[in-house]
Amino acid sequence: xxxxxxxxxxxxxxxxxxxxxxxxxxxxxxxxxxxxxxxxxxxxxxxxxxxxxxxxxxxxxxxxxxxxxxxxxxxxxxxxxxxxxxxxxxxxxxxxxxxxxxxxxxxxxxxxxxxxxxxxxxxxxxxxxxxxxxxxxxxxxxxxxxxxxxxxxxxxxxxxxx
Amino acid sequence: xxxxxxxxxxxxxxxxxxxxxxxxxxxxxxxxxxxxxxxxxxxxxxxxxxxxxxxxxxxxxxxxxxxxxxxxxxxxxxxxxxxxxxxxxxxxxxxxxxxxxxxxxxxxxxxxxxxxxxxxxxxxxxxxxxxxxxxxxxxxxxxxxxxxxxxxxxxxxxxxxx
Amino acid sequence: xxxxxxxxxxxxxxxxxxxxxxxxxxxxxxxxxxxxxxxxxxxxxxxxxxxxxxxxxxxxxxxxxxxxxxxxxxxxxxxxxxxxxxxxxxxxxxxxxxxxxxxxxxxxxxxxxxxxxxxxxxxxxxxxxxxxxxxxxxxxxxxxxxxxxxxxxxxxxxxxxx
Amino acid sequence: xxxxxxxxxxxxxxxxxxxxxxxxxxxxxxxxxxxxxxxxxxxxxxxxxxxxxxxxxxxxxxxxxxxxxxxxxxxxxxxxxxxxxxxxxxxxxxxxxxxxxxxxxxxxxxxxxxxxxxxxxxxxxxxxxxxxxxxxxxxxxxxxxxxxxxxxxxxxxxxxxx
Amino acid sequence: xxxxxxxxxxxxxxxxxxxxxxxxxxxxxxxxxxxxxxxxxxxxxxxxxxxxxxxxxxxxxxxxxxxxxxxxxxxxxxxxxxxxxxxxxxxxxxxxxxxxxxxxxxxxxxxxxxxxxxxxxxxxxxxxxxxxxxxxxxxxxxxxxxxxxxxxxxxxxxxxxx
Amino acid sequence: xxxxxxxxxxxxxxxxxxxxxxxxxxxxxxxxxxxxxxxxxxxxxxxxxxxxxxxxxxxxxxxxxxxxxxxxxxxxxxxxxxxxxxxxxxxxxxxxxxxxxxxxxxxxxxxxxxxxxxxxxxxxxxxxxxxxxxxxxxxxxxxxxxxxxxxxxxxxxxxxxx
Numbered sequence: 003x004x005x006x007x008x009x010x011x012x013x014x015x016x017x018x019x020x021x022x023x024x025x026x027x028x029x030x031x032x033x034x035x036x037x038x039x040x041x042x043x044x045x046x047x048x049x050x051x052x053x054x055x056x057x058x059x060x061x062x063x064x065x066x067x068x069x070x071x072x073x074x075x076x077x078x079x080x081x082x083x084x085x086x087x088x089x090x091x092x093x094x095x096x097x098x099x100x101x102x103x104x105x106x107x108x109x110x111x112x113x114x115x116x117x118x119x120x121x122x123x124x125x126x127x128x129x130x131x132x133x134x135x136x137x138x139x140x141x142x143x144x145x146x147x148x149x150x151x152x153x154x155x156x157x158x159x160x161x162x163x164x
Numbered sequence: 165x166x167x168x169x170x171x172x173x174x175x176x177x178x179x180x181x182x183x184x185x186x187x188x189x190x191x192x193x194x195x196x197x198x199x200x201x202x203x204x205x206x207x208x209x210x211x212x213x214x215x216x217x218x219x220x221x222x223x224x225x226x227x228x229x230x231x232x233x234x235x236x237x238x239x240x241x242x243x244x245x246x247x248x249x250x251x252x253x254x255x256x257x258x259x260x261x262x263x264x265x266x267x268x269x270x271x272x273x274x275x276x277x278x279x280x281x282x283x284x285x286x287x288x289x290x291x292x293x294x295x296x297x298x299x300x301x302x303x304x305x306x307x308x309x310x311x312x313x314x315x316x317x318x319x320x321x322x323x324x325x326x
Numbered sequence: 327x328x329x330x331x332x333x334x335x336x337x338x339x340x341x342x343x344x345x346x347x348x349x350x351x352x353x354x355x356x357x358x359x360x361x362x363x364x365x366x367x368x369x370x371x372x373x374x375x376x377x378x379x380x381x382x383x384x385x386x387x388x389x390x391x392x393x394x395x396x397x398x399x400x401x402x403x404x405x406x407x408x409x410x411x412x413x414x415x416x417x418x419x420x421x422x423x424x425x426x427x428x429x430x431x432x433x434x435x436x437x438x439x440x441x442x443x444x445x446x447x448x449x450x451x452x453x454x455x456x457x458x459x460x461x462x463x464x465x466x467x468x469x470x471x472x473x474x475x476x477x478x479x480x481x482x483x484x485x486x487x488x
Numbered sequence: 489x490x491x492x493x494x495x496x497x498x499x500x501x502x503x504x505x506x507x508x509x510x511x512x513x514x515x516x517x518x519x520x521x522x523x524x525x526x527x528x529x530x531x532x533x534x535x536x537x538x539x540x541x542x543x544x545x546x547x548x549x550x551x552x553x554x555x556x557x558x559x560x561x562x563x564x565x566x567x568x569x570x571x572x573x574x575x576x577x578x579x580x581x582x583x584x585x586x587x588x589x590x591x592x593x594x595x596x597x598x599x600x601x602x603x604x605x606x607x608x609x610x611x612x613x614x615x616x617x618x619x620x621x622x623x624x625x626x627x628x629x630x631x632x633x634x635x636x637x638x639x640x641x642x643x644x645x646x647x648x649x650x
Numbered sequence: 651x652x653x654x655x656x657x658x659x660x661x662x663x664x665x666x667x668x669x670x671x672x673x674x675x676x677x678x679x680x681x682x683x684x685x686x687x688x689x690x691x692x693x694x695x696x697x698x699x700x701x702x703x704x705x706x707x708x709x710x711x712x713x714x715x716x717x718x719x720x721x722x723x724x725x726x727x728x729x730x731x732x733x734x735x736x737x738x739x740x741x742x743x744x745x746x747x748x749x750x751x752x753x754x755x756x757x758x759x760x761x762x763x764x765x766x767x768x769x770x771x772x773x774x775x776x777x778x779x780x781x782x783x784x785x786x787x788x789x790x791x792x793x794x795x796x797x798x799x800x801x802x803x804x805x806x807x808x809x810x811x812x
Numbered sequence: 813x814x815x816x817x818x819x820x821x822x823x824x825x826x827x828x829x830x831x832x833x834x835x836x837x838x839x840x841x842x843x844x845x846x847x848x849x850x851x852x853x854x855x856x857x858x859x860x861x862x863x864x865x866x867x868x869x870x871x872x873x874x875x876x877x878x879x880x881x882x883x884x885x886x887x888x889x890x891x892x893x894x895x896x897x898x899x900x901x902x903x904x905x906x907x908x909x910x911x912x913x914x915x916x917x918x919x920x921x922x923x924x925x926x927x928x929x930x931x932x933x934x935x936x937x938x939x940x941x942x943x944x945x946x947x948x949x950x951x952x953x954x955x956x957x958x959x960x961x962x963x964x965x966x967x968x969x970x971x972x973x974x
Contacts, residue, residue: 005296007291009734012210013708014705014709014712015712016712016732017732019732054176058238061500062236064561065389065561066235071716073287074224074288074291075220075227075709076220081564081566081729082565083595084506088499106506113294114290118287121302122235122236125276125279126237130169132276133167136310139304140195140283140305145299156298175381175410175412178391182429182430219824220709223824226825226885226886230881234393237385237389241392241406243888243889243890243918243919244826244888245919246825248825267830269919329534329541331615333896338867339894339895340894344894344917386560389559395878396878397548397555399548399612402893403878405891433891433917441611442611445607445626449560450560450561452600453560453563454493454562461631465626465629467629468623469618482622543864543868544871546661546662550662550663554727567756568726568727570663570666572657591668653944696818702824703815710883717879717882721883721932722872722932723868723872723875725939769935774885776924780955782815784955784968789950791953792947793946804946806946
């Protein structure tokens, strides 16, 4: 077992995907951000009238997906064909559950794009609410689903993030 | 209680920091990434001879800190004066613990830069090891310390990330 | 009369601002986007329940301001301290009126940042509505106000954009 | 009639283009920038010997086209295959007329790239001449032609920008 | 003989590659950085225990390849499929020899990506060692090999860089 | 003697400059690009009527200086206050000699910005002329002058680039 991002001498490289076929690929990543119940109430209230935290985090996540190859050193640049980011209030956390889905037609998978979208959305929530709640915590960031390409379908057993 | 990133009408804006003093500021953020014991062994072994996952993640985290204002919509651009990112193997997770520290002399805090550095380092670990372990999970991303500026020192009680 | 972005030999350069003082500066730029009355109705309706075109354009404008030095070849990078972007429906255009305000404490003015913010917001409106109205037109993009710095206050006589 | 950048619940997303064919696409956008007659004379004179405003604006426009997906939140990244930007002095404005043409072989159109190129060229003219003429105004930014793809050819009736 | 980046009137444009086939392409570029023998010793020693200059320069080179279209005005954006950067100590320089290899499946060659990777790696070595050796010099940056595409295989006669 | 970009354990970090004073700093870097005499003739001819290679390379160099902190992993972001890039034909090379000058008022030097500007200008010349001359070679890239800051004035003895 060895890591593909290193050659035989242990030097980092961007893996050769020249010979891989352009296939339809999809990945879904999830995360959550835990906060005080009052902060969650403020966000839910805000969506209605005081400022749309979830809408801004959604947009930041979508834009973040497009920056993945710029952020992650050995990631291949990919022509993303679809991104969605969903944020759902969960009073049991309490906080927000985030799910990002990315599709491409290309030579490598898009799980890094999905993870980056979810992570950027979560960081944006932190930024917008930090003035009232510094103790928020982001967790449960993992790949929920990955499909397309030679290595086949992967689905995480259960939400390990809670 | 209201969110500073919205004006009275609930419209998002970049908060005015014109009148704030340029002071020395520091922030520390932490995160972890959980993985299979074999993956951790591969990373620890790799640092010695098969490829330096932790070194690459550290560098990605440092570079990520510089991209914060580009990633987070309402963040102010800041002249960062120092960044460190530390990754420590923890067999009890099992996985890596990540700590990022950022300093600036400026008008706003650098907790978003520290969080972005830690998050980018964790995502880079995922990218480099995903071929052998798709179930890795990133968590415990929070602000451990923030100091400088008018709002005073903040220190998280305990590591809430484990 | 000569252009400051060229030296005596006519070669482009980034103007020397080393000796200028760091002063508080502000600039306001305005623009509009004309569209079919049905498109405007869709936007106004959408804000309530079908998708927030104006909210997304506002955010794109704020983020665009931060990319000014990357877009405009001879612009100096500047530490922006505040950005607001307002979009107002105007049934007489019909369309949206856009106003962007940017502040900094620095050695050069921020009119390019304000213009870029207004322009990016307008382009984003076009992008979001182009599927229903390809004939939209962006106009009236000008500097409404500029203050701070040695050259003093400038205020446009009237809105020349209509 | 609804906006494609929002799902049924009104949430913004990057539209799915996975199933669209890779076809040859072209778009042409136009704009103008109005200025004092003396400013136009300076630009025309400058091209000969005092500094090439139009050459620099052309290059900024071409580079701006490559930044479109970074500027416009819900735009898909596209492999641009050709960009031209033309600036023509028009003493009747008085000012410059700008036309940008962009081609790609891809799954979505390039009208946003053409608009961004024209807009960036116009903003660059403003930047280079603002020291002598603050009252310049950018207008008439619209799509003149769009072809390729399922929705067929679109051609603007007349130049609505004058 | 004329330059392809200009049209018949001498105006710069991004060359039309729409009609070119997507073929497998490869390019190799080389460079060197000359330094004091003590600096080279420090780097070689450092790889073992004091800090991995060559590892960081390699990563910077790989990431630099992805920024080529952003740096070089008339370069087409390309979906890179592989990048490697090798740094080899050469006591006869004394200094490091750098070789970068880039592959793509696309419509234009990747020699600019390979040159940018080699150049960025060399600049990063300079940055990391400048505190102990300001007189380092980067040279011999040239294309060693280019293949794929209509213009056929090109191989530099000998290493002209020494 | 040790490298400042690594801590005591050999881990890379961005060096702490928090305690350094904001002083006026300047750096000058030089490089050259060697080519066939016919290529140089084409460039010199072109400036007059067939396309301005040197003008475009100059602009690319200026914009490249602004991207330095994005390209070089451990570089601090800096508010550049002036950039000039000069290209001079030298029939004895034959080719172009390039000199870049950068100024800032900040906590660290700008030699990396000057080197990046010179390097980007040289790469842009290569890009624009590669269709007629693949054997061009970039060399002699070094710091000619550095001043301001605690470490004092540095001037290279002679042009080591020829």
